[in-house]
Every structure is written in C-alpha cells, then in structure tokens.
Amino acid sequence: MHIDFYQTLIVLIFYIGRVVPIPITDIDSKEGILVRIAASGSTVILKCMSNDNAHNFQYWHLVNKGLIIGPANNYDSAKFRYGILSGNLTIMAVSKQEEGLYECVSRAVKGEDMNIRVVKMLVQDNWDDLYQHDYNINLIRILIALITLVLIAMGAWFVYRIWKDRYRFPSYLQNEDDDDDDDESTEELFSQPSTSKSSVKNIVVPSTSTSIVKEPQFDEVDIDTDFKSILSPSSEK
Structure with missing residues (x-):
C-alpha cells in the first residue's frame, strides 16, 4: 500500500513538472551571468x-544557435x-538542445x-545522472552498503549460534542419554522379577548342604592291649 502511494506521488510530481513551471535556484557566475539549472x-x-x-x-x-525569439x-x-x-x-519540455546562453x-x-542581460541555462539529462555522480549520494550509498553488510554478518552469526546450540551439542547429549538407557536396561535384566516387598520376603533361597565326614583321629581310637585274652581263644582251637 505504501509503495503504491509513493509511486502515485512520483507520477503526479512528474506530470505537474511538465506543465507547471518549476522554480529553479538562480546561480550568479563570476562573469555576472545568471545561471539556471533545469x-x-x-x-x-x-x-x-x-x-x-x-x-x-x-x-x-x-x-548558441543564433535563434531570435520575438x-x-x-x-x-x-x-x-x-x-x-x-x-x-x-521554454516547454527543455532538453539538451535548448541548453546555452540566452540574451x-x-x-x-x-x-x-x-x-x-544574459542568462545561461544548463539542462540535466536525467536526475539519475546527477544522483549517480553526487558526492553526498555516493556517501550515503556506501554507508547503506556497510550497514547492510554488518546486518548480514550479524544475522549469519546469530544463525550459526542457533545451529551450534540446537544441532551440535544436543547430539552429544543424546548419546549420553542413550548410554544411560542401556545401563538401566542392563540393571533390569539382573534385578528380581518382582519389586514388591512381600514377594521379596516370600522368596526362599535353597540351601546347599554338604555333608562333611569327620575322619577319626588316632588319639580317639580305643586300642585293646590285653594280648593274652586274645591269644587264649586262638590256642584252644
């Protein structure tokens, strides 16, 4: 909407300038000649x-042309x-052909x-040519270009920081989370099937009893030393 408004305003100024005389600043030259720029x-x-x-x-x-107007x-x-x-x-619709000295x-x-009295009229072919070679306009263009480059650099840096924070570091964090999940799953494999207290209490761990044979010691054996009583029955036979 704003663009259409400015375009319409420029067109109106252009057509008004072609019909209505435009007041132009008078410039006195060193020779005392009045200079007009149109x-x-x-x-x-x-x-x-x-x-x-x-x-x-x-x-x-x-x-310049030897033309008499009168x-x-x-x-x-x-x-x-x-x-x-x-x-x-x-002078209607001035051009370079009408440029020169008027007496x-x-x-x-x-x-x-x-x-x-002499009046010198100078005609600019196009205001774009004037703006193109104007020092102030060129300075403004340079400043705009520098500001644009700075904004682009800031935008690129901002995008890089976002990419660095959201796409680089979370990848490492994701790997750590995966490792933690693997550890938890391993612990679950070795845990009891039930986590309730009652079930834990009711679990009976079978005991593996091993019978230990106690070998007799020589000191504990009762040895009979009565050889006569042992030999007498054998002699009778």
Whole structure:
C-alpha cells in the first residue's frame, strides 16, 4: 500500500513538472551571468533582467544557435513563449538542445540605447545522472552498503549460534542419554522379577548342604592291649 502511494506521488510530481513551471535556484557566475539549472523535460521560465521602467522588451537571442525569439521572427512557438510586457521566456519540455546562453534585449523608451542581460541555462539529462555522480549520494550509498553488510554478518552469526546450540551439542547429549538407557536396561535384566516387598520376603533361597565326614583321629581310637585274652581263644582251637 505504501509503495503504491509513493509511486502515485512520483507520477503526479512528474506530470505537474511538465506543465507547471518549476522554480529553479538562480546561480550568479563570476562573469555576472545568471545561471539556471533545469531538469530535462521540465518547463522553465527565464526572467528578462533587462526589462525595466526605462527599457522595453524587444526579443530573446539564443546565442548558441543564433535563434531570435520575438515579434516578426520565425521560431518554434510550441517550444518558446514570451511575455510581451514582462519579456519573460517560457521554454516547454527543455532538453539538451535548448541548453546555452540566452540574451534578453530591451530598448530604451527614450533613445536608441539597448540593454542586454544574459542568462545561461544548463539542462540535466536525467536526475539519475546527477544522483549517480553526487558526492553526498555516493556517501550515503556506501554507508547503506556497510550497514547492510554488518546486518548480514550479524544475522549469519546469530544463525550459526542457533545451529551450534540446537544441532551440535544436543547430539552429544543424546548419546549420553542413550548410554544411560542401556545401563538401566542392563540393571533390569539382573534385578528380581518382582519389586514388591512381600514377594521379596516370600522368596526362599535353597540351601546347599554338604555333608562333611569327620575322619577319626588316632588319639580317639580305643586300642585293646590285653594280648593274652586274645591269644587264649586262638590256642584252644
């Protein structure tokens, strides 16, 4: 919506400039010549500085082409118009062809004296050319380019930090979590099938009893030493 508004405003200014005279700043040169700078395609009014109470306007003289603009002279009336009383010259849709020195010639009311004032008109082909070579505009462009590069660098750094925090470190954390899960699963394999206290109490661990044979010691054996009683029965036989 804002773009359409600005585009419409630019178009209106362009068409108004082609019809309505645009006031242009006058610049006095060292030679005392009045310099006017006009945009190509605009309508410009050159003021006749020689016309005053003691002089009457006679004609305009375009020095570069030797063109006379005034009564009883052939000229492009669609391009040039002048005021009979004021002597001001209006140039429609100026271009490089109309650029040059304009002499406004006025004649004294009493006598044959001539009063001549010169106006120099410079025409810019395109305002884009002016902006392209303007120092301030180029400086602004450089600043905008630098600011853009800084913003791009900051954005890239920010994206890198996000990628580093969310996609690099969580991978290591995920591996650690997986290891913890494996350890827990291993512990579950060796745990009791039931975790209730009652079941643990009711579990009877079978005891493996081993019979230990106690070998008799020689000291504990009762040995009979009565040899006569032993030998007498054998002798009777």
